[in-house]
Amino acid sequence: MIRLKDVEMEYDNGTQAIRGITLAIEDGEFIFLVGPSGAGKSTIIKLLTGEVEPSRGRIMINGFSVSNISDKQLPLMRRTVGIIFQDFRLIEKKTVYDNLAFVMRAVGAGEKELRKRIPYVLKLVGLEKKATHYPTELSGGEQQRVAIARALVNNPTTIIADEPTGNLDPERSLELMRLLVKINSLGTTVVVVTHEKDLVDRFEKRVVTIDGGRIVNDSVGGYVGGHIHGKA
Protein backbone atom coordinates (compact mmCIF):
# COMPACT_ATOMS: atom_id res chain seq x y z
CA MET A 1 0.00 0.00 0.00
CA ILE A 2 1.31 3.40 -1.01
CA ARG A 3 -0.01 6.70 0.31
CA LEU A 4 1.12 10.22 -0.58
CA LYS A 5 -0.61 13.02 1.34
CA ASP A 6 -0.12 16.67 0.31
CA VAL A 7 3.45 15.92 -0.75
CA GLU A 8 5.62 18.80 -1.90
CA MET A 9 9.19 18.60 -2.99
CA GLU A 10 11.52 21.51 -3.49
CA TYR A 11 15.16 20.80 -4.35
CA ASP A 12 18.03 22.77 -2.84
CA ASN A 13 18.38 24.78 -6.07
CA GLY A 14 14.81 26.06 -5.61
CA THR A 15 13.12 23.81 -8.22
CA GLN A 16 9.61 22.96 -7.12
CA ALA A 17 9.31 19.42 -8.53
CA ILE A 18 6.15 18.25 -6.71
CA ARG A 19 3.29 20.54 -5.74
CA GLY A 20 0.84 19.03 -3.26
CA ILE A 21 0.33 15.50 -4.58
CA THR A 22 -2.12 13.18 -2.83
CA LEU A 23 -2.24 9.63 -4.17
CA ALA A 24 -3.31 6.21 -2.91
CA ILE A 25 -2.21 2.92 -4.48
CA GLU A 26 -3.74 -0.22 -3.01
CA ASP A 27 -2.00 -3.57 -2.57
CA GLY A 28 -2.08 -5.62 -5.77
CA GLU A 29 -2.86 -2.63 -7.99
CA PHE A 30 -1.20 -1.96 -11.38
CA ILE A 31 -0.80 1.69 -12.28
CA PHE A 32 0.87 3.69 -15.00
CA LEU A 33 2.46 6.98 -13.92
CA VAL A 34 2.68 9.14 -17.02
CA GLY A 35 3.55 12.69 -17.93
CA PRO A 36 5.87 14.83 -20.00
CA SER A 37 9.55 15.54 -19.29
CA GLY A 38 10.05 17.50 -16.07
CA ALA A 39 6.55 16.62 -14.85
CA GLY A 40 7.93 15.18 -11.60
CA LYS A 41 7.73 11.44 -12.28
CA SER A 42 11.37 10.77 -11.42
CA THR A 43 11.03 12.79 -8.22
CA ILE A 44 8.06 10.63 -7.19
CA ILE A 45 10.21 7.51 -7.67
CA LYS A 46 13.00 9.08 -5.62
CA LEU A 47 10.50 9.92 -2.91
CA LEU A 48 9.07 6.39 -2.91
CA THR A 49 12.50 4.80 -2.63
CA GLY A 50 13.70 7.16 0.09
CA GLU A 51 16.43 8.71 -2.08
CA VAL A 52 15.06 12.17 -1.22
CA GLU A 53 12.82 13.41 1.58
CA PRO A 54 9.72 15.49 0.85
CA SER A 55 9.78 19.17 1.81
CA ARG A 56 6.21 18.83 3.09
CA GLY A 57 3.55 16.14 3.41
CA ARG A 58 3.57 12.45 4.31
CA ILE A 59 4.52 9.32 2.40
CA MET A 60 3.67 5.80 3.56
CA ILE A 61 4.86 2.76 1.66
CA ASN A 62 4.23 -0.83 2.73
CA GLY A 63 3.81 0.22 6.36
CA PHE A 64 6.87 2.49 6.51
CA SER A 65 6.62 6.25 6.90
CA VAL A 66 9.17 7.32 4.28
CA SER A 67 8.88 11.05 5.03
CA ASN A 68 10.83 10.73 8.27
CA ILE A 69 12.37 7.29 8.01
CA SER A 70 15.44 6.46 10.12
CA ASP A 71 18.72 5.17 8.65
CA LYS A 72 18.00 1.80 10.25
CA GLN A 73 14.51 1.51 8.79
CA LEU A 74 15.41 2.67 5.28
CA PRO A 75 17.05 -0.64 4.14
CA LEU A 76 14.07 -2.56 5.59
CA MET A 77 11.64 -0.39 3.63
CA ARG A 78 13.66 -0.80 0.44
CA ARG A 79 13.48 -4.59 0.77
CA THR A 80 9.73 -4.33 0.21
CA VAL A 81 10.22 -2.52 -3.11
CA GLY A 82 11.80 -3.88 -6.29
CA ILE A 83 13.06 -1.31 -8.76
CA ILE A 84 13.52 -1.67 -12.51
CA PHE A 85 15.56 0.97 -14.34
CA GLN A 86 15.42 2.08 -17.96
CA ASP A 87 19.14 1.30 -18.42
CA PHE A 88 18.85 -2.10 -16.66
CA ARG A 89 21.82 -1.39 -14.35
CA LEU A 90 23.13 -4.93 -14.40
CA ILE A 91 26.66 -5.70 -13.25
CA GLU A 92 28.49 -6.71 -16.39
CA LYS A 93 31.22 -8.74 -14.73
CA LYS A 94 28.68 -10.94 -12.94
CA THR A 95 26.65 -13.70 -14.57
CA VAL A 96 22.86 -13.53 -14.63
CA TYR A 97 22.78 -15.86 -11.61
CA ASP A 98 25.30 -13.75 -9.70
CA ASN A 99 23.43 -10.53 -10.53
CA LEU A 100 20.46 -12.00 -8.71
CA ALA A 101 22.49 -13.72 -6.01
CA PHE A 102 24.23 -10.58 -4.82
CA VAL A 103 20.95 -8.75 -4.15
CA MET A 104 19.69 -11.76 -2.20
CA ARG A 105 22.93 -11.90 -0.20
CA ALA A 106 22.59 -8.17 0.42
CA VAL A 107 19.46 -8.85 2.46
CA GLY A 108 21.02 -11.76 4.32
CA ALA A 109 19.76 -14.75 2.31
CA GLY A 110 21.69 -18.01 2.61
CA GLU A 111 23.15 -20.07 -0.25
CA LYS A 112 20.39 -22.68 0.07
CA GLU A 113 17.73 -19.99 -0.41
CA LEU A 114 19.63 -18.62 -3.40
CA ARG A 115 19.75 -22.02 -5.10
CA LYS A 116 16.02 -22.40 -4.64
CA ARG A 117 14.76 -18.90 -5.41
CA ILE A 118 16.93 -17.78 -8.35
CA PRO A 119 15.99 -20.61 -10.76
CA TYR A 120 12.32 -20.03 -9.90
CA VAL A 121 12.48 -16.29 -10.68
CA LEU A 122 14.53 -16.85 -13.85
CA LYS A 123 11.89 -19.31 -15.02
CA LEU A 124 9.19 -16.74 -14.30
CA VAL A 125 10.87 -14.26 -16.66
CA GLY A 126 11.75 -16.96 -19.21
CA LEU A 127 15.50 -16.90 -18.71
CA GLU A 128 16.11 -20.21 -16.93
CA LYS A 129 18.65 -21.23 -19.60
CA LYS A 130 20.61 -17.98 -19.39
CA ALA A 131 21.73 -18.24 -15.75
CA THR A 132 25.41 -18.64 -16.61
CA HIS A 133 25.46 -15.93 -19.28
CA TYR A 134 26.93 -12.47 -18.76
CA PRO A 135 24.65 -9.44 -19.41
CA THR A 136 26.72 -8.43 -22.46
CA GLU A 137 25.83 -11.78 -24.06
CA LEU A 138 22.10 -10.99 -23.85
CA SER A 139 19.78 -8.87 -25.99
CA GLY A 140 18.25 -5.64 -24.62
CA GLY A 141 14.93 -7.39 -23.93
CA GLU A 142 16.68 -10.23 -22.11
CA GLN A 143 18.73 -7.79 -20.05
CA GLN A 144 15.56 -6.00 -18.99
CA ARG A 145 14.04 -9.34 -18.01
CA VAL A 146 17.09 -10.01 -15.86
CA ALA A 147 16.49 -6.60 -14.27
CA ILE A 148 12.88 -7.64 -13.59
CA ALA A 149 14.08 -10.93 -12.12
CA ARG A 150 16.47 -9.01 -9.90
CA ALA A 151 13.65 -6.73 -8.75
CA LEU A 152 11.52 -9.78 -7.97
CA VAL A 153 14.09 -12.04 -6.39
CA ASN A 154 13.73 -10.67 -2.87
CA ASN A 155 9.96 -11.15 -3.12
CA PRO A 156 8.97 -7.46 -2.76
CA THR A 157 5.37 -6.40 -2.29
CA THR A 158 5.79 -3.54 -4.78
CA ILE A 159 7.62 -3.21 -8.10
CA ILE A 160 8.48 0.25 -9.39
CA ALA A 161 9.58 0.31 -13.02
CA ASP A 162 11.15 3.55 -14.23
CA GLU A 163 10.78 3.77 -18.03
CA PRO A 164 11.36 0.00 -18.34
CA THR A 165 10.76 -0.01 -22.08
CA GLY A 166 12.85 3.06 -22.88
CA ASN A 167 15.65 1.03 -24.46
CA LEU A 168 13.52 -1.66 -26.13
CA ASP A 169 11.84 -2.02 -29.53
CA PRO A 170 7.97 -2.02 -29.61
CA GLU A 171 7.71 -5.81 -29.73
CA ARG A 172 10.03 -6.33 -26.74
CA SER A 173 8.27 -3.46 -24.90
CA LEU A 174 4.92 -5.19 -25.25
CA GLU A 175 6.42 -8.50 -24.17
CA LEU A 176 7.93 -6.87 -21.09
CA MET A 177 4.69 -5.11 -20.17
CA ARG A 178 2.83 -8.44 -20.40
CA LEU A 179 5.41 -9.89 -18.03
CA LEU A 180 4.76 -7.07 -15.54
CA VAL A 181 1.02 -7.69 -15.80
CA LYS A 182 1.70 -11.39 -15.11
CA ILE A 183 3.76 -10.47 -12.04
CA ASN A 184 0.92 -8.19 -10.90
CA SER A 185 -1.55 -11.03 -11.28
CA LEU A 186 0.55 -12.97 -8.74
CA GLY A 187 -0.25 -10.26 -6.16
CA THR A 188 2.61 -7.76 -6.50
CA THR A 189 1.75 -4.06 -6.68
CA VAL A 190 3.25 -2.64 -9.89
CA VAL A 191 3.94 1.05 -10.62
CA VAL A 192 5.17 1.70 -14.17
CA VAL A 193 6.54 5.12 -15.02
CA THR A 194 6.41 5.63 -18.76
CA HIS A 195 5.88 8.18 -21.52
CA GLU A 196 4.78 5.61 -24.14
CA LYS A 197 1.18 6.44 -24.91
CA ASP A 198 0.60 3.51 -27.29
CA LEU A 199 1.75 1.02 -24.73
CA VAL A 200 -0.40 2.52 -21.96
CA ASP A 201 -3.44 2.53 -24.25
CA ARG A 202 -3.11 -1.23 -24.87
CA PHE A 203 -3.75 -2.07 -21.22
CA GLU A 204 -6.92 -1.27 -19.34
CA LYS A 205 -5.12 -0.13 -16.21
CA ARG A 206 -5.24 2.86 -13.89
CA VAL A 207 -3.31 5.79 -15.35
CA VAL A 208 -2.11 8.68 -13.16
CA THR A 209 -0.98 11.66 -15.23
CA ILE A 210 1.38 14.19 -13.75
CA ASP A 211 2.23 17.59 -15.16
CA GLY A 212 4.01 20.50 -13.53
CA GLY A 213 4.38 18.57 -10.28
CA ARG A 214 0.62 18.01 -9.95
CA ILE A 215 -1.73 15.11 -10.71
CA VAL A 216 -3.80 16.29 -13.67
CA ASN A 217 -5.66 13.05 -14.26
CA ASP A 218 -6.29 9.79 -12.43
CA SER A 219 -8.47 7.33 -14.32
CA VAL A 220 -8.72 3.79 -15.62
CA GLY A 221 -8.09 3.41 -19.31
CA GLY A 222 -5.81 5.15 -21.76
CA TYR A 223 -3.42 8.05 -21.58
CA VAL A 224 -5.55 11.14 -20.83
CA GLY A 225 -4.64 14.78 -20.49
CA GLY A 226 -0.89 14.38 -20.80
CA HIS A 227 1.21 16.44 -23.14
CA ILE A 228 4.02 14.25 -24.30
CA HIS A 229 7.06 16.17 -25.43
CA GLY A 230 9.47 13.26 -25.56
CA LYS A 231 11.10 10.98 -23.06
CA ALA A 232 10.65 11.77 -19.40
Next chain:
Amino acid sequence: MGKHNFRYFFREGVSNMFSHGFMSFAAIGITVACLLIMGTFTLVAVNANQQLKDMEKDNEILAYVDESYTTEQARMLQKTIEAQTNVSSATFISREQATENFQEKYANESVFQDLDPEIFRDRYAIKTVDIQKTGDTVKAIENVAGIVKVNAYEEISDGLITVRNIATVVCVTLIVVLLVVSVFIISNTIKLTTFDRREEIAIMRMVGATNGFIRWPFVYEGFMLGFTGAVIAFLLQWTLYEAVTKGVESSDTLQLISVVNFGDLWIPVAVTFLVAGIVIGVGGSLSAIRRFLQV
Protein backbone atom coordinates in the same frame (compact mmCIF):
# COMPACT_ATOMS: atom_id res chain seq x y z
CA MET B 1 27.25 -12.13 10.63
CA GLY B 2 26.53 -15.65 9.44
CA LYS B 3 29.15 -18.14 8.29
CA HIS B 4 28.09 -17.79 4.65
CA ASN B 5 28.38 -14.01 4.87
CA PHE B 6 31.86 -14.25 6.36
CA ARG B 7 32.93 -16.39 3.40
CA TYR B 8 31.22 -14.04 0.96
CA PHE B 9 32.80 -10.91 2.45
CA PHE B 10 36.22 -12.55 2.53
CA ARG B 11 35.90 -13.78 -1.07
CA GLU B 12 34.72 -10.36 -2.24
CA GLY B 13 37.55 -8.62 -0.37
CA VAL B 14 40.21 -10.89 -1.87
CA SER B 15 38.64 -10.62 -5.33
CA ASN B 16 38.62 -6.79 -5.05
CA MET B 17 42.28 -6.91 -4.11
CA PHE B 18 43.21 -8.90 -7.21
CA SER B 19 40.90 -7.04 -9.59
CA HIS B 20 42.84 -3.83 -8.85
CA GLY B 21 46.23 -5.51 -9.00
CA PHE B 22 48.40 -2.48 -9.61
CA MET B 23 46.80 -0.30 -6.94
CA SER B 24 46.85 -3.20 -4.48
CA PHE B 25 50.53 -3.71 -5.28
CA ALA B 26 51.13 0.02 -4.65
CA ALA B 27 49.20 -0.07 -1.38
CA ILE B 28 51.06 -3.16 -0.15
CA GLY B 29 54.35 -1.63 -1.30
CA ILE B 30 53.80 1.60 0.59
CA THR B 31 52.70 -0.30 3.71
CA VAL B 32 55.86 -2.45 3.52
CA ALA B 33 58.05 0.64 3.04
CA CYS B 34 56.38 2.47 5.93
CA LEU B 35 56.60 -0.47 8.31
CA LEU B 36 60.18 -1.22 7.30
CA ILE B 37 61.38 2.34 7.87
CA MET B 38 59.41 2.54 11.09
CA GLY B 39 60.73 -0.84 12.24
CA THR B 40 64.35 -0.08 11.38
CA PHE B 41 64.42 3.13 13.40
CA THR B 42 62.63 1.44 16.28
CA LEU B 43 65.17 -1.38 16.29
CA VAL B 44 68.05 1.12 16.22
CA ALA B 45 66.47 2.85 19.24
CA VAL B 46 65.97 -0.51 20.99
CA ASN B 47 69.63 -1.45 20.42
CA ALA B 48 70.93 1.94 21.55
CA ASN B 49 68.80 1.61 24.65
CA GLN B 50 70.14 -1.88 25.32
CA GLN B 51 73.72 -0.61 24.95
CA LEU B 52 72.96 2.12 27.47
CA LYS B 53 71.52 -0.39 29.91
CA ASP B 54 74.61 -2.59 29.53
CA MET B 55 76.79 0.43 30.09
CA GLU B 56 74.78 1.47 33.13
CA LYS B 57 75.33 -2.02 34.50
CA ASP B 58 79.09 -2.03 33.86
CA ASN B 59 79.83 1.63 34.01
CA GLU B 60 82.09 2.65 36.85
CA ILE B 61 83.44 6.06 37.63
CA LEU B 62 86.88 5.88 39.18
CA ALA B 63 87.59 8.62 41.74
CA TYR B 64 91.26 8.85 42.83
CA VAL B 65 92.13 9.98 46.36
CA ASP B 66 94.84 12.52 47.13
CA GLU B 67 98.20 10.73 47.56
CA SER B 68 98.85 12.61 50.79
CA TYR B 69 95.79 10.96 52.42
CA THR B 70 96.38 7.92 54.57
CA THR B 71 94.29 4.82 53.90
CA GLU B 72 92.18 5.63 56.97
CA GLN B 73 91.54 9.19 55.74
CA ALA B 74 90.76 7.87 52.29
CA ARG B 75 88.18 5.40 53.70
CA MET B 76 86.46 8.23 55.52
CA LEU B 77 85.49 9.81 52.17
CA GLN B 78 83.11 6.96 51.42
CA LYS B 79 80.04 8.47 53.09
CA THR B 80 80.59 11.83 51.43
CA ILE B 81 80.85 10.20 48.00
CA GLU B 82 77.81 8.01 48.57
CA ALA B 83 75.82 11.06 49.63
CA GLN B 84 76.22 12.62 46.17
CA THR B 85 73.19 12.66 43.89
CA ASN B 86 72.97 9.81 41.33
CA VAL B 87 75.57 7.67 43.18
CA SER B 88 74.18 4.19 43.76
CA SER B 89 77.31 2.68 45.35
CA ALA B 90 80.95 3.51 46.06
CA THR B 91 83.48 0.72 46.64
CA PHE B 92 86.80 1.60 48.23
CA ILE B 93 89.86 0.11 46.50
CA SER B 94 93.09 0.50 48.39
CA ARG B 95 96.34 1.06 46.50
CA GLU B 96 97.38 -2.53 47.43
CA GLN B 97 94.17 -3.92 45.92
CA ALA B 98 94.58 -1.71 42.87
CA THR B 99 98.10 -3.08 42.39
CA GLU B 100 96.80 -6.66 42.65
CA ASN B 101 94.00 -5.98 40.18
CA PHE B 102 96.43 -4.42 37.76
CA GLN B 103 98.85 -7.32 38.04
CA GLU B 104 96.04 -9.82 37.55
CA LYS B 105 94.93 -7.98 34.46
CA TYR B 106 98.41 -8.05 33.03
CA ALA B 107 99.48 -11.42 34.46
CA ASN B 108 101.48 -12.23 31.34
CA GLU B 109 103.52 -9.05 31.54
CA SER B 110 106.41 -9.80 33.91
CA VAL B 111 107.49 -6.17 33.92
CA PHE B 112 104.32 -5.22 35.88
CA GLN B 113 104.64 -7.94 38.49
CA ASP B 114 107.10 -6.09 40.73
CA LEU B 115 105.29 -2.74 40.87
CA ASP B 116 105.37 -0.85 44.13
CA PRO B 117 101.84 -0.15 45.48
CA GLU B 118 103.00 3.36 46.28
CA ILE B 119 102.77 4.31 42.62
CA PHE B 120 99.01 3.61 42.75
CA ARG B 121 96.43 5.79 44.48
CA ASP B 122 93.61 4.75 46.77
CA ARG B 123 90.40 5.00 44.75
CA TYR B 124 86.66 4.55 44.71
CA ALA B 125 84.78 2.54 42.07
CA ILE B 126 81.46 4.40 41.84
CA LYS B 127 78.28 3.19 40.17
CA THR B 128 75.57 5.59 39.07
CA VAL B 129 71.78 5.36 39.07
CA ASP B 130 71.27 7.14 35.72
CA ILE B 131 74.03 7.06 33.16
CA GLN B 132 72.62 10.18 31.47
CA LYS B 133 73.58 12.22 34.57
CA THR B 134 77.18 10.99 34.58
CA GLY B 135 78.55 14.48 33.75
CA ASP B 136 76.90 16.10 36.76
CA THR B 137 77.95 13.24 39.04
CA VAL B 138 81.58 13.52 37.90
CA LYS B 139 81.54 17.27 38.68
CA ALA B 140 80.03 16.67 42.10
CA ILE B 141 82.64 14.01 42.99
CA GLU B 142 85.46 16.21 41.71
CA ASN B 143 84.34 18.81 44.26
CA VAL B 144 84.67 16.39 47.17
CA ALA B 145 87.72 17.39 49.24
CA GLY B 146 90.40 14.68 48.95
CA ILE B 147 89.44 13.57 45.43
CA VAL B 148 92.04 14.67 42.90
CA LYS B 149 90.94 13.01 39.71
CA VAL B 150 87.81 11.38 38.32
CA ASN B 151 87.71 9.07 35.25
CA ALA B 152 84.46 8.39 33.42
CA TYR B 153 83.68 7.23 29.90
CA GLU B 154 81.32 10.12 29.28
CA GLU B 155 81.93 10.39 25.53
CA ILE B 156 80.75 6.85 24.87
CA SER B 157 77.66 7.15 27.04
CA ASP B 158 76.89 10.61 25.61
CA GLY B 159 77.22 9.21 22.08
CA LEU B 160 74.84 6.37 22.82
CA ILE B 161 72.35 8.68 24.50
CA THR B 162 72.44 10.93 21.42
CA VAL B 163 71.91 7.96 19.08
CA ARG B 164 69.03 6.70 21.19
CA ASN B 165 67.40 10.12 21.46
CA ILE B 166 67.73 10.84 17.73
CA ALA B 167 66.43 7.38 16.86
CA THR B 168 63.48 7.88 19.22
CA VAL B 169 62.57 11.31 17.81
CA VAL B 170 63.00 10.17 14.19
CA CYS B 171 61.09 7.01 14.99
CA VAL B 172 58.11 8.79 16.57
CA THR B 173 58.01 11.38 13.76
CA LEU B 174 58.25 8.72 11.09
CA ILE B 175 55.60 6.57 12.73
CA VAL B 176 53.13 9.48 12.68
CA VAL B 177 54.01 10.67 9.15
CA LEU B 178 54.16 7.20 7.61
CA LEU B 179 50.98 6.09 9.34
CA VAL B 180 49.10 9.06 7.86
CA VAL B 181 50.68 8.50 4.41
CA SER B 182 49.85 4.78 4.48
CA VAL B 183 46.24 5.35 5.54
CA PHE B 184 45.90 8.00 2.79
CA ILE B 185 47.29 5.70 0.09
CA ILE B 186 45.29 2.66 1.14
CA SER B 187 42.23 4.88 1.44
CA ASN B 188 42.75 6.06 -2.15
CA THR B 189 43.30 2.53 -3.40
CA ILE B 190 40.03 1.44 -1.88
CA LYS B 191 38.33 4.64 -3.07
CA LEU B 192 39.28 3.56 -6.58
CA THR B 193 37.72 0.16 -5.95
CA THR B 194 34.58 1.72 -4.52
CA PHE B 195 34.40 4.18 -7.41
CA ASP B 196 34.67 1.29 -9.83
CA ARG B 197 31.89 -0.47 -7.94
CA ARG B 198 29.68 2.56 -7.25
CA GLU B 199 26.93 1.12 -9.48
CA GLU B 200 27.02 -2.12 -7.55
CA ILE B 201 26.92 -0.20 -4.25
CA ALA B 202 24.00 1.92 -5.51
CA ILE B 203 22.08 -1.24 -6.47
CA MET B 204 22.86 -2.84 -3.12
CA ARG B 205 21.49 0.24 -1.37
CA MET B 206 18.37 0.26 -3.53
CA VAL B 207 17.56 -3.37 -2.72
CA GLY B 208 17.92 -2.72 1.00
CA ALA B 209 21.46 -3.76 1.87
CA THR B 210 22.59 -2.31 5.18
CA ASN B 211 25.68 -0.10 5.35
CA GLY B 212 27.41 -2.87 7.27
CA PHE B 213 26.85 -5.37 4.47
CA ILE B 214 28.23 -2.93 1.88
CA ARG B 215 31.17 -1.97 4.07
CA TRP B 216 32.45 -5.46 5.03
CA PRO B 217 34.03 -6.52 1.70
CA PHE B 218 36.00 -3.27 1.64
CA VAL B 219 37.07 -3.74 5.24
CA TYR B 220 38.30 -7.23 4.34
CA GLU B 221 40.14 -5.82 1.35
CA GLY B 222 41.86 -3.25 3.57
CA PHE B 223 42.58 -5.96 6.12
CA MET B 224 44.15 -8.20 3.47
CA LEU B 225 46.24 -5.33 2.06
CA GLY B 226 47.47 -4.35 5.53
CA PHE B 227 48.05 -7.96 6.61
CA THR B 228 49.99 -8.84 3.44
CA GLY B 229 52.06 -5.66 3.80
CA ALA B 230 52.81 -6.48 7.43
CA VAL B 231 53.92 -10.06 6.69
CA ILE B 232 56.22 -8.96 3.83
CA ALA B 233 57.61 -6.10 5.92
CA PHE B 234 58.29 -8.47 8.82
CA LEU B 235 60.20 -10.94 6.62
CA LEU B 236 62.23 -8.14 5.06
CA GLN B 237 62.92 -6.60 8.46
CA TRP B 238 64.12 -9.94 9.76
CA THR B 239 66.43 -10.47 6.78
CA LEU B 240 67.77 -6.93 7.05
CA TYR B 241 68.34 -7.21 10.80
CA GLU B 242 70.21 -10.50 10.48
CA ALA B 243 72.38 -9.05 7.70
CA VAL B 244 73.22 -5.99 9.80
CA THR B 245 73.94 -8.19 12.85
CA LYS B 246 76.36 -10.33 10.81
CA GLY B 247 77.97 -7.18 9.43
CA VAL B 248 78.48 -5.73 12.93
CA GLU B 249 79.85 -9.01 14.31
CA SER B 250 82.34 -9.43 11.50
CA SER B 251 83.47 -5.82 11.57
CA ASP B 252 86.74 -5.00 13.37
CA THR B 253 85.57 -1.60 14.53
CA LEU B 254 81.93 -2.36 15.37
CA GLN B 255 82.24 -5.71 17.13
CA LEU B 256 82.27 -3.96 20.53
CA ILE B 257 78.60 -3.19 19.97
CA SER B 258 76.45 -6.05 21.15
CA VAL B 259 73.40 -6.31 18.88
CA VAL B 260 70.20 -7.61 20.49
CA ASN B 261 69.34 -11.07 19.14
CA PHE B 262 66.33 -10.95 16.75
CA GLY B 263 65.04 -14.05 18.50
CA ASP B 264 64.39 -11.84 21.55
CA LEU B 265 62.60 -9.22 19.47
CA TRP B 266 60.56 -11.06 16.85
CA ILE B 267 57.35 -11.38 18.84
CA PRO B 268 56.92 -7.64 19.64
CA VAL B 269 58.10 -6.77 16.10
CA ALA B 270 55.61 -9.18 14.50
CA VAL B 271 52.74 -8.05 16.72
CA THR B 272 53.51 -4.35 16.11
CA PHE B 273 53.78 -4.87 12.34
CA LEU B 274 50.53 -6.83 12.22
CA VAL B 275 48.61 -4.36 14.36
CA ALA B 276 50.01 -1.35 12.44
CA GLY B 277 49.38 -3.02 9.06
CA ILE B 278 45.82 -3.95 9.94
CA VAL B 279 45.10 -0.51 11.44
CA ILE B 280 46.47 1.13 8.26
CA GLY B 281 44.47 -1.21 5.99
CA VAL B 282 41.15 -1.19 7.82
CA GLY B 283 41.44 2.54 8.67
CA GLY B 284 42.11 3.35 5.04
CA SER B 285 39.18 1.30 3.80
CA LEU B 286 36.73 2.74 6.33
CA SER B 287 37.75 6.28 5.41
CA ALA B 288 37.33 5.45 1.68
CA ILE B 289 33.90 3.82 1.90
CA ARG B 290 32.35 6.46 4.19
CA ARG B 291 31.25 8.86 1.46
CA PHE B 292 29.67 6.10 -0.63
CA LEU B 293 27.30 5.25 2.19
CA GLN B 294 25.68 8.67 2.45
CA VAL B 295 22.74 8.21 -0.01
